[in-house]
Every structure is written in C-alpha cells, then in structure tokens.
Amino acid sequence: MSIRKEHDFIGELEIPNDVYYGIQTYRALENFHMSGRKLKEYPYFVKAFAQVKKAAALANKDLGMVEANRADFIAKACDRIINGEFLDQFVVDMIQGGAGTSTNMNVNEVITNVALEMMGHKKGEYQYLHPNDNTNFGQSTNDTYPSSIKVAVHAKMGDLLKAMEILKNELEIKAKEYKDILKIGRTELEDAVPTTLGNTFNAFASYIKSDIEKITKARESMTYLNLGATAIGTGICCHPDYKNLVEKYLSEITGTTFKPAEDFIAATQDTGDFVHVSGALKTAAVRLSKIANDLRLMNSGPRCGLSEINLPQLQPGSSIMPGKVNPVIPEVVGEACYEVIGNDVTISLCSERGEFELNAFEPGIAYALFNSLILLENAMLTLANKAIKHLTANPQNCKETMLNSVSLVTALNPYIGYENSASVAKEALQTGKKVADIVLERKLLTKEKLDEYLTPENMLNPSIEK
Known part of the structure; x- marks a missing residue:
C-alpha cells in the first residue's frame, strides 16, 4: 500500500x-x-x-x-x-x-x-x-462544530415532523372511523364511565398535534448560529464582516434562513438550545410511549384480556406457545421512547458540564441528540404504518364490557345521590346483579327515567336535569 x-x-x-x-x-x-x-x-x-x-x-x-x-x-x-x-x-x-x-x-x-x-x-x-x-x-471547531450540529438537527427535525404528521393523520382516520363505537373508559386501570373508541384515538392524535407544535417552536432555536465567533466568541482571526456574510451564504445553500446569535460569547459556551430541543423530543417520546402502551392493553387477549382492538398480526409470538401473537410494534416503539428519554438525561448532563467559555462535551450532546431524532422518527413511522393503519376494532366486545360495568352507576349520582349510588354499586359487585335491576328493585327511579339516564349515548354528552 x-x-x-x-x-x-x-x-x-x-x-x-x-x-x-x-x-x-x-x-x-x-x-x-x-x-x-x-x-x-x-x-x-x-x-x-x-x-x-x-x-x-x-x-x-x-x-x-x-x-x-x-x-x-x-x-x-x-x-x-x-x-x-x-x-x-x-x-x-x-x-x-x-x-x-x-x-x-x-x-x-x-x-x-x-x-x-x-x-x-x-x-x-x-x-x-x-x-x-x-x-x-476564520473558523474554529468552537463555532463550526455547534453550528453544523444545529444545521443538521434543523434538517433532521423536518424529517421527524413529517413522520409525526403521518402518525397524526392515521390516528385521526381511526378517530373518525370509530366515533360511534361505545366502550368503557378507565382510570387507574379500573372501570370508569363510557366513552367511544373514536374519543380514544382522537386524544392520541391531539398528543401528536401538540408535540408537533412544541417541536416546531423548538426547531427555531436551531437557526441561531455562532459562525464567526471562532475560539471563544470574540471573533479572533476572523474578518468582522464574516459573520453576516457566512450566514447569508449558508441560508442560500441550505434553503433555511440562519441568523447570527445575539451574543457570540454566550452562544459559544452555552448549549441550552440543544437541551430545549431534547426536552421537546422527550415530551413527544413520553406521550408516544403512553399511546403504545394503551394499544398493548386494548389489544390484550384475545380471549382473556380487553380485546377492544386487534393489532396487525406480524409475526409468531412464541417459540413454545402455538398461535400466540405479541404486540411487537407498540413494544419496540416503547423501547425507542425510553432511549430518547435516557438521551435527554445525557444531553442535560453534557450541557451542564460546560465550563467558562466553551462546552467540551458537545460531541456527547450531538451523539445523543442525533440518535433521539433517528429513533423518534422511526418510532412515529413504525407505529403509524405497522400498527395504526391496519388495526381493527371489536365493537361488540367494547359494548358488552361497557354495559356490564358497575361504574355506569356514576351517571345516577345527580338523581339518586352519591350514597345510594355507592350502595347500588356495592350490591352489584357482591351479587353480580346489574345496576339497573337493583335501582328498580329499590324504586329509586322509574324505568323510563332509568333508561334515559343510563343510555350510553346520553352519558357521552350529559345534560343534567332534576
């Protein structure tokens, strides 16, 4: 050689x-x-x-x-x-x-x-x-390196935002498709009050919409660069007109408007903008993981779980149990989200560690931030294309579970009082009787009124009248 x-x-x-x-x-x-x-x-x-x-x-x-x-x-x-x-x-x-x-x-x-x-x-x-x-x-690592990170992050955030739009759209499609499927809501994994499967998916879509807004705002911080700061922000070895001219050319080359930071000395030592972006990514990861976990629970079964939805069957789920299919997509999405959350800790610690006029730990920030962007983009697309797009609902199972729930008595609180409602719920749980039957036996309401108050559709949009 x-x-x-x-x-x-x-x-x-x-x-x-x-x-x-x-x-x-x-x-x-x-x-x-x-x-x-x-x-x-x-x-x-x-x-x-x-x-x-x-x-x-x-x-x-x-x-x-x-x-x-x-x-x-x-x-x-x-x-x-x-x-x-x-x-x-x-x-x-x-x-x-x-x-x-x-x-x-x-x-x-x-x-x-x-x-x-x-x-x-x-x-x-x-x-x-x-x-x-x-x-x-006219350059230093201390201005070209963080500026290049920002240019790259800004571009990659654009890819992430496109992936988020895809997931949001798929969730909105399901929300419309399932708007009339009644199901029981749950709090603390216990029966709560009726809702619809459409409401569930609409809430998921709202998470993503909110995160799109947060990430879009955080992305703007990536457009303020310290090019021309050179070593510590004073611009030593650099022409005084360079900072404005280099930003002009960079904007033309990339198609994105980049601007000089307001204070080059501060910008050269401070990495708070990366912490800000990572925080927005972490919030999105937390919410995405919540969606993924809810999908796992709603899919659980198929006969001994909730079985409200059916996730696509993508691969065998066991090497010993024939016929078992695991919710692999929500699981892998959750794992990716945990990695993003962990990367946020790394970014925070690396940012805090900067001393005096420079943060020497920017490579750790870059590595963690790029990995978070890659993981989150892939997680959004995977959930959208491999899970949400092709999942189906079990409307009959959703309805039967809701009608059998003792928590329906909550709707009667304004009419028979909390104490009576609690007593009815207790007897229903002990005897297996239906809430409606107990209310009629005790003559707490007429059948007409009871049917009106316990109509699930009315409980979704209550209008209390005594």
Missing part, C-alpha cells in the same frame, strides 16, 4: 495514500474507540458540515481572506460531499474528547484533499491548499 507522510506539531505519521483524511483524523482513530459509531453513519451531519464549510469559503473569498481560486475549489469539494460522495472518509468516532476538534479536522482534511486532486495535485500537498490555513480559515 502506498503511503504519504503528514506532520503536525506533535510529530509525523505515515498515512495510507488511498484515504482522503489526514494526520489529525488518523490520531483521532487511534485515540477514540467509544461508541463504535462513526461520523459517516450520520450523513446529514456530514452534509451540514460541508454546507457550513462551503459557506465559509465563499464568505472568505468575497472578503479577500482566501484566494479566489482556492476558495472555489474548496466550495466545489464541499458540493461533492454534500451530494453524498466520500462519505466513507468520515471515520472519527462520534464520542470524542476535544469539543469536536477531531470531527472538524476530519471534515477539513477530506475537503482539502478532494480539492487538491481537483486542482491537479496529490493528497497531502498542503503547500497548495491547507486544511487549517485555507479550508478552516
């Missing part, structure tokens, strides 16, 4: 000549073996970084900070990476020390060596184009 020699201030290393990354990436490969997940496994992050680097090159070209020919080749190399080329060259572990410097240099080195070849030079001939002096000019 042919090699090339590269050096940094620590020393010299031999680099395989077939790779586009350089010495600083190579050192990261030697030092960081944590997650086993490489930068290339997050292509939208690689794309976002290349978009940031292209915007930087164009801004520095306009300002005369990087020679025009060099800037143009940097931009062209970025375009190739944005289009998906060279993805296998982004090899650093997502969990790393150094506040993301290894990731930034992996990107700088690949862009530079791709550009060098396009210029007619060999990889590593940095006298013609340098990863630090040119590709990284």
Whole structure:
C-alpha cells in the first residue's frame, strides 16, 4: 500500500495514500474507540458540515481572506460531499474528547484533499491548499462544530415532523372511523364511565398535534448560529464582516434562513438550545410511549384480556406457545421512547458540564441528540404504518364490557345521590346483579327515567336535569 507522510506539531505519521483524511483524523482513530459509531453513519451531519464549510469559503473569498481560486475549489469539494460522495472518509468516532476538534479536522482534511486532486495535485500537498490555513480559515471547531450540529438537527427535525404528521393523520382516520363505537373508559386501570373508541384515538392524535407544535417552536432555536465567533466568541482571526456574510451564504445553500446569535460569547459556551430541543423530543417520546402502551392493553387477549382492538398480526409470538401473537410494534416503539428519554438525561448532563467559555462535551450532546431524532422518527413511522393503519376494532366486545360495568352507576349520582349510588354499586359487585335491576328493585327511579339516564349515548354528552 502506498503511503504519504503528514506532520503536525506533535510529530509525523505515515498515512495510507488511498484515504482522503489526514494526520489529525488518523490520531483521532487511534485515540477514540467509544461508541463504535462513526461520523459517516450520520450523513446529514456530514452534509451540514460541508454546507457550513462551503459557506465559509465563499464568505472568505468575497472578503479577500482566501484566494479566489482556492476558495472555489474548496466550495466545489464541499458540493461533492454534500451530494453524498466520500462519505466513507468520515471515520472519527462520534464520542470524542476535544469539543469536536477531531470531527472538524476530519471534515477539513477530506475537503482539502478532494480539492487538491481537483486542482491537479496529490493528497497531502498542503503547500497548495491547507486544511487549517485555507479550508478552516476564520473558523474554529468552537463555532463550526455547534453550528453544523444545529444545521443538521434543523434538517433532521423536518424529517421527524413529517413522520409525526403521518402518525397524526392515521390516528385521526381511526378517530373518525370509530366515533360511534361505545366502550368503557378507565382510570387507574379500573372501570370508569363510557366513552367511544373514536374519543380514544382522537386524544392520541391531539398528543401528536401538540408535540408537533412544541417541536416546531423548538426547531427555531436551531437557526441561531455562532459562525464567526471562532475560539471563544470574540471573533479572533476572523474578518468582522464574516459573520453576516457566512450566514447569508449558508441560508442560500441550505434553503433555511440562519441568523447570527445575539451574543457570540454566550452562544459559544452555552448549549441550552440543544437541551430545549431534547426536552421537546422527550415530551413527544413520553406521550408516544403512553399511546403504545394503551394499544398493548386494548389489544390484550384475545380471549382473556380487553380485546377492544386487534393489532396487525406480524409475526409468531412464541417459540413454545402455538398461535400466540405479541404486540411487537407498540413494544419496540416503547423501547425507542425510553432511549430518547435516557438521551435527554445525557444531553442535560453534557450541557451542564460546560465550563467558562466553551462546552467540551458537545460531541456527547450531538451523539445523543442525533440518535433521539433517528429513533423518534422511526418510532412515529413504525407505529403509524405497522400498527395504526391496519388495526381493527371489536365493537361488540367494547359494548358488552361497557354495559356490564358497575361504574355506569356514576351517571345516577345527580338523581339518586352519591350514597345510594355507592350502595347500588356495592350490591352489584357482591351479587353480580346489574345496576339497573337493583335501582328498580329499590324504586329509586322509574324505568323510563332509568333508561334515559343510563343510555350510553346520553352519558357521552350529559345534560343534567332534576
């Protein structure tokens, strides 16, 4: 294998000549073996970084900070990476020390060596184009890394929101389809009062609608960047007009309007925006898990459980019990949600750990946040397409369970009083008699009034009259 020699201030290393990354990436490969997940496994992050680097090159070209020919080749190399080329060259572990410097240099080195070849030079001939002096000019890991995270998160949140809309729509379809199926409501897993299966699914849809609104608002915080802050927010080694120009180019490249943060020193050390986004994702995960668990319970049976709905039968559920089918989709969705909730803890701790002018734990934030976005998007789509879309209802079972419920006596509270209602409920539970029969035996109401008050349809939209 042919090699090339590269050096940094620590020393010299031999680099395989077939790779586009350089010495600083190579050192990261030697030092960081944590997650086993490489930068290339997050292509939208690689794309976002290349978009940031292209915007930087164009801004520095306009300002005369990087020679025009060099800037143009940097931009062209970025375009190739944005289009998906060279993805296998982004090899650093997502969990790393150094506040993301290894990731930034992996990107700088690949862009530079791709550009060098396009210029007619060999990889590593940095006298013609340098990863630090040119590709990284006027930049620091401390502004390009968090900004690239935000660009990537903003894009990935768009994918998540589309998935959430799909799930919401499927839930709304079921809500309309099942609007007339009566069932018993439950509180604390005990019989409560009548409702409809449509109400149940409509409530689920409302959860998702609310979370779409929360995540959309949180997404806006990802559009305020600290590009031009360089090391600690003071903008050292950067042209004073760069921050506005780079945001302009980045907005054109991505199709999203990005803006400079109000306070670059604060923005460089504070990662609260990521905590805000993660909190919105956690809320969505909690609600989604609740939906999934309710579906498991409503599906339970088929003969000895609630059996109000039938989830699609996707795979055999037991290696020993023939005919058993498990609610695997709500279960896997729940597991994904728990991971998102755990990631929120990681993000909170990494954010809190920032000291003075920089948070060195941003790689931990990026890793956890990207994984939460992936998991939540997949969970939304899986539940929508593998469970909600194809589930069916058991209307007769829903109705019979409701009519047999002692809790129907709740509807009589305004007419016979709480004490009488409680006494009727107690006798019904002890004897197995129906609530209506006991009320008539005790002559607490006439049959006409009793039938009126205990009509399930009336209990769904009560109008109390004495």
